């Protein structure tokens with residue numbers, strides 16, 4: 012990040028950086044320090060005003076000893092991988108089709124991007140209706156046999172619902188990046204391969220997917236991160252299932268936020284938050300390693 | 310108009326030294342050209358004068374005032390960049406007038422001066438265009454206009470013509486010279502094109518690897534290159550060299566066993582010195598083989614120029630380029646005689662690379678020991 | 683492009699049309715539901731043709747979720763967040779790229795690390811500080827000097843509260859930094875020779891040159907800000923500061939009565955419209971903005 016032409020003042024850059032610096036200090040770092048503090052301490056008994064009690068890793072031990080927590084972790088894992096896989100798969104198929112540049116492709120492209128504009132809670136509300144047991148699209152199955160589909164009652168149905176919401180919303184985003192990635196593959200490469208006699212599926216497997224690998228990998232990590240800790244997951248769950256029924260969709264983000272909200276166990280929520288922050292750091296690290304690798308493809 | 314003084318100026322980036330103590334003085338109104346191979350530090354020096362680059366040590370003064378710590382805007386210089394560096398979002402008028410706008414010159418006055426400047430650089434018709442809609446030469450003019458509108462004391466040019474095609478380059482060269490005559494501000498022009506340098510300069514400065522090799526008029530530098538490097542660098546095709554030792558007696562050297570006369574005065578003082586003998590292609594003569602005072606040479610190949618030709622000959626593994634007249638023809642593979650007129654021979658010390666008759670007398674002769682009073 | 687065999691083309695169109703149904707289907711259902719009467723919307727199977735009750739439903743949703751003020755709040759805060767983010771990004775990147783200070787690396791990393799601190803993992807402490815912004819200042823002053831100040835600033839239920847915690851922007855800063863890095867050094871040097879000081883250069887040269895960058899950033903940031911949910915939900919207890927996204931909660935049908943999905947969908951449609959319009963109309967910019975955040 013070096014420019015030859017720089018200005019000399021020392022106070023001007025400070026002045027320019029100051030607004031953002033203050034905002035991140037106040038609204039990111041100070042709260043993060045609190046989270047850290049809470050995760051390793053406990054409120055003094057009877058809500059006394061004294062110093063918080065340092066308890067080492069006790070809070071983490073409590074969290075990890077809780078089977079509910081592990082259930083939430085496995086739900087999150089299931090949710091993240093399924094939603095990511097589904098969304099990326101559909102987006103990829105659509106991107107490959109649009110990339111054939113048939114007449115009217117651009118019109119399809121125009122619409123495929125739309126889901127990204129819709130807020131997660133709105134997606135949640137809409138799909139809650141579409142997949143409602145008593146009306147909407149799917150309700151008809153319940154006329155064949157009662158409760159064949161009822162996300163308000165069955166955990167697995169609820170999980171399917173939130174996965175569909177997330178996957179649908181992220182089709183837009185994934186599609187945008189995949190088409191951009193596909194477009195950067197030189198046409199001549201595809202032509203060369205078709206001269207060699209490969210069909211469209213072969214070409215996708217042998218050329219497009221390998222060359223798109225960096226983009227796909229980037230999207231994979233990003234989708235996983237977002238579905239694990241992203242605001243979309245929270246918004247969708249909050250408007251569709253609220254973690255239910257019976258905590259069947261109580262994924263990690265939702266659990267942390269609602270636990271913190273109920274105000275019962277700040278220290279426990281803080282410990283869980285730290286775990287999530289650690290997770291994000293791992294994801295970001297992977298992402299970085301991959302950015303280095305990407306250079307080779309360019 | 311301003312004098313520029315550069316005193317023992319050095320520049321280091323980290324641990325690498327780019328300029329090793331440069332001392333120069335430019336007279337007011339002079340057109341100074343700095344010439345040197347790529348990477349020798351020309352731009353660095355120019356940018357230090359402009360104030361765009363820190364001065365590691367030494368002193369630069371403009372009009373007698375040390376400017377080391379002045380911002381570019383306070384030095385009274387303006388600069389034309391190699392890639393023009395026009396503001397892409399402003400039209401020609403705004404580009405030219407930006408300095409005045411910054412200086413708070415009132416609108417009407419500004420417009421008047423923009424019009425005036427546009428006329429000087431021939432852009433009256435194009436004032437509303439954006440830089441992207443201009444040709445290379447027109448952009449060049451905008452850059453010039455932007456430089457002159459401030460009526461600076463000093464013009465700095467960093468290879469301003471190197472992005473133009475050959476024909477336009479010649480044309481702009483003439484225009485720059487004409488402009489200089491009209492404005493007569495001190496101009497410093499950096500280039501690595503020797504034709505540009507020779508044609509433009511009042512004073513020519515040849516640099517190499519962060520050192521000033523020679524300062525002089527173009528003719529001085531052509532006729533009396535101070536170092537072997539300058540000899541090689543100036544002139545096209547490049548000067549021919551061969552390494553030898555000045556024979557005892559000091560009036561000749563041997564080339565392929567054949568006597569080549571040299572300036573006896575100079576040689577006499579340096580008998581036995583290892584030297585590089587240099588002679589320009591245009592000063593060599595090719596004569597029929599066997600002519601007296603000529604060295605038999607094999608004609609290697611010939612470059613046709615139309616107005617003449619360059620004949621490359623080979624003598625005992627040494628090759629020489631010789632410029633010959635239009636009416637002189639040679640066959641490839643034939644043998645000719647090469648003559649090196651002694652008055653055109655340049656002698657450089659192999660050890661120091663310096664011209665033998667240029668170094669101060671003291672270094673050529675052991676200085677008489679003087680006893681401190 | 684390569685094979686133009688009719689069969690392959692037909693398959694491609696078939697898949698693309700399936701995709702279109704997948705993407706637009708939900709939009710169509712939201713729309714048709716919002717035009718139907720309660721009776722129509724609860725019919726099983728669902729009737730995919732629009733009814734005539736759109737305005738009535740919108741009216742009901744408008745009242746139920748108090749959409750007038752909510753939409754206005756959303757618009758105001760989104761625009762503020764958008765402008766704030768662009769301004770901060772442009773300024774911060776300027777400080778990082780165009781000045782040589784050892785601190786810029788520290789600053790850059792501090793901004794970068796915020797990417798790893800999403801709101802979800804720091805909800806309560808962020809809420810705390812929003813309710814008492816000067817808490818850290820008081821704490822620091824007290825620890826150092828022992829003086830207790832009574833400085834107070836509560837952001838809850840205010841526009842500042844809806845906006846300030848959201849406008850720090852690592853993404854935007856990177857985007858602007860990237861942009862500045864692509865500009866030739868000579869541009870700044872020419873401006874210096876012309877006598878421009880840093881601020882002047884920033885305003886006269888950098889900002890106008892970054893117009894496309896700015897537009898791209900504006901689209902993604904507007905969509906981002908409009909779609910914020912957790913933060914506004916958390917910090918607005920006063921209904922007059924509710925944003926549309928939060929107001930949508932009021933549209934979730936109650937479990938006990940017959941669910942009025944027609945009203946819900948009418949409300950949802952209106953709330954999701956502004957960012958959709960931005961993405962559809964400014965798609966080129968939006969896509970460009972989004973793709974360049976990948977760096």
Ligand SMILES: Nc1ncnc2c1ncn2[C@@H]1O[C@H](COP(=O)(O)OP(=O)(O)OP(=O)(O)O)[C@@H](O)[C@H]1O
Nearest residue numbers: 015322327345346347348349350351352353354501
């Ligand atoms: N910012 C820098 N950091 C380190 N080295 C630098 C820097 N800028 C220039 N140099 C080095 O300084 C030397 C002189 O550079 P300068 O630009 O003055 O050369 P020049 O004579 O103008 O060459 P050219 O004809 O190619 O423009 C070069 O070797 C270059 O690599």
Ligand SMILES: [Mg+2]
Nearest residue numbers: 351352353467
């Ligand atoms: Mg240069």
